[in-house]
Amino acid sequence: MDDVFTDTHSTFIARTLSQFTHELNNHMAIIKESAGLIGDILAISEGDISSSQGQLMDIVHSIDGQVKTSTRLIGILNRFGHRMDSHCCLFNVNEALDEILSLTARLFTTKGVKIEADLDPALPRIVNASAILQLLCFTILFNMQQRLSKGSLITVRTAQLQAEGLVCIEILTIEKFMGNCETKDTYPKHVQQVIIDRLGAIVKYNEDEWEAVITLPLSRDKGV
């Protein structure tokens, strides 16, 4: 079972990195072309840039915006990597979710599926393995989007079950599914179960699997 987990986690990291580098490369491409355009404008202005000053400032602002976006993405990837420093620690579930949705957004948008987050700002922090929780959420999202048509929406919600001292993550879609739950491209149930066991979580699917609810204890040691 360790091999199954390691393989699944490695594939997840590879998928995340390929999406992230693609996204970052797009920002770099815009920065490179923007710098090139400044060079072009300077070359044709033959020293008199007074008439192009406004356009040049717009390009400089655009480069600044691209660098800010790229820096934000790099920060997210850095935090994603550091989640694997410690197996179990106190973390904010919303931040872990937000991170994985940002890093994998391109994978879903390329397939025409939009993901909307509705995260409870009052959610308490929990003690568990945040990297493994990200993996679990990704496998559920990935399996859902495999069965959705272009233009579909998946919603990710978080909430606290105060009486029980539990945290819930709800991943759902109101769209119609196409095809079977398990295909050669989806993460099989027995693989998901290995991940769920490592978290000490419970995952309940409704009929036809258009909704998954992950329930987590506030501390991994307490169990659900």
Add this chain to the structure above:
Amino acid sequence: MQHLSVLVVDDENGFADILVQRLNIRGFMAHAVYGGQQAIDFVREDIPDVILLDVKMPLMSGIEVLRHIKQQYPSIAVIMLTGYSSLNDDQEALRLGAFDVLRKPPEIDVIVETLRLACKQNPA
């Protein structure tokens, strides 16, 4: 060759818009659209000499657009632009009749040279 018409198709609006400006400075008549279906709609109205087409786009991929263009308008030269696409995408694009596959971000001189070569070998 100074007024070749070029359609730039890329879901990254910023990249497409700047590339269009740089090509127009160099004497091309370039236009940008930001999606596969938009590209197909555009070509229906105004056939360009060359299309610069991004491979990875949401809703309709560059490969799907290429397949459609080559079936309906085989005389249009298509150059694919790609970030880090898989080798399979490159091979599929060339098999479907793409003139070349350029890695993003390409040097502007490489784009200009490839556009000219594509038009020479594929005169409309």
